[in-house]
Amino acid sequence: MINYIWLALIVIGILTALLQGKTDLVTTAAFDAANSAVELSIGLVGIMTLWLGLMKLAEASGIVRFIGRLLKPIMKRLFPQVPEDHPAMGSMVMNMAANLLGLGNAATPLGIKAMKELQELNEEKDTASNAMCMFLAINTASVTLVSTSVIAFRKAAGSVAPAEIIGPTIIASVIGTAVGIIAAKILEKISGKGGR
Amino acid sequence: MFERVVNLISAYAIPVLILVIPLYAALKKVKVYEVFCEGAVDGFHTAVRIIPFLVAMLVAIGIFRASGAMDILVKFFSPLTRLFGMPGELLPLALMKSLSGSGANGLLTDALKTYGPDSLIGRMASIMAGSSETTFYVIAVYFGAVGVRKTRHAVPAGLIADVAGILAAVWIAHLMFS
Numbered sequence: 001m002i003n004y005i006w007l008a009l010i011v012i013g014i015l016t017a018l019l020q021g022k023t024d025l026v027t028t029a030a031f032d033a034a035n036s037a038v039e040l041s042i043g044l045v046g047i048m049t050l051w052l053g054l055m056k057l058a059e060a061s062g063i064v065r066f067i068g069r070l071l072k073p074i075m076k077r078l079f080p081q082v083p084e085d086h087p088a089m090g091s092m093v094m095n096m097a098a099n100l101l102g103l104g105n106a107a108t109p110l111g112i113k114a115m116k117e118l119q120e121l122n123e124e125k126d127t128a129s130n131a132m133c134m135f136l137a138i139n140t141a142s143v144t145l146v147s148t149s150v151i152a153f154r155k156a157a158g159s160v161a162p163a164e165i166i167g168p169t170i171i172a173s174v175i176g177t178a179v180g181i182i183a184a185k186i187l188e189k190i191s192g193k194g195g196r
Numbered sequence: 197m198f199e200r201v202v203n204l205i206s207a208y209a210i211p212v213l214i215l216v217i218p219l220y221a222a223l224k225k226v227k228v229y230e231v232f233c234e235g236a237v238d239g240f241h242t243a244v245r246i247i248p249f250l251v252a253m254l255v256a257i258g259i260f261r262a263s264g265a266m267d268i269l270v271k272f273f274s275p276l277t278r279l280f281g282m283p284g285e286l287l288p289l290a291l292m293k294s295l296s297g298s299g300a301n302g303l304l305t306d307a308l309k310t311y312g313p314d315s316l317i318g319r320m321a322s323i324m325a326g327s328s329e330t331t332f333y334v335i336a337v338y339f340g341a342v343g344v345r346k347t348r349h350a351v352p353a354g355l356i357a358d359v360a361g362i363l364a365a366v367w368i369a370h371l372m373f374s
Contacts, residue, residue, distance in 0.1 A: 128350055
């Protein structure tokens with residue numbers, strides 16, 4: 001999909017430029033964009049390094065596990081088909097705690113582990129279970145406490161208050177997640193299959 | 197009141213986390229400096245690893261914008277997006293969000309550069325970009341890992357959540373910053 005979009009941006013861009021006689025602008029834009037991509041990424045290095053260092057501490061000291069325990073009561077309601085003491089519950093909780101802290105790299109392996117454990121409970125192996133769909137709806141909306149890379153991009157672009165979007169981002173992602181959960185609950189009734 | 201609380205969270209989140217996490221880790225007898233550096237190495241690699249992806253995306257977006265194609269697209273869709281308060285300039289980002297993380301990063305930086313990070317559009321773009329994951333990527337990776345082909349309502353539920361997140365970002369940006 002992304003391959004087509006990328007190609008379309010370039011092809012449509014160049015064709016439009018040819019039609020409007022702006023080809024010289026395109027040349028400058030391409031080189032400028034390549035340059036500024038590198039500059040921006042370099043601006044990102046410091047903040048990302050600081051943040052992932054901090055988050056490694058959060059992981060090592062058990063803060064991720066602690067947040068996981070706080071989420072437990074909510075999990076029972078979200079995944080009624082998954083037995084409370086099933087390993088899938090633990091993996092899903094840890095995955096969400098890692099996502100909450102913006103630990104994408106730690107979250108993905110935990111999420112894949114959770115999916116494998118959910119697959120054990122799944123009766124039709126090639127078809128998603130209700131629990132899987134719910135887990136993915138929550139994951140794709142993903143509440144993030146601090147969206148570090150966005151803050152770093154803002155800082156690199158010269159913002160006077162790069163962190164001012166933290167609060168609004170939390171609110172927007174909580175709303176997105178809540179709607180995702182409701183949608184998954186409603187759609188699982190419509191899409192039938194009652195499977196586990 | 198609501199806006200005050202949201203602003204307080206923004207102002208204190210980072211200092212509090214930078215204070216509390218190392219303190220708590222030290223209490224738990226974690227070797228704070230060594231473990232911090234271990235994670236920092238990952239952070240460094242992550243930041244460097246995205247450079248080629250960002251170059252690829254920003255060049256394509258840069259060409260698209262310089263040619264005037266972006267203006268045509270924005271002008272065409274503006275009346276539609278303005279119905280719910282979203283500047284037409286942000287439609288490409290809103291659409292890209294669910295498809296590609298590097299694409300969304302490219303469009304975010306492009307918007308921050310073109311309109312300024314502290315403009316309404318820049319702030320709205322930031323909130324939008326931070327408030328959801330790349331739905332199709334997550335679904336591909338997670339279902340791919342267990343060999344599930346019939347994804348049932350996972351995609352629609354994920355996309356509904358994305359749309360809600362985008363509308364929420366538009367709403368709260370207006371509430372807080374305009």
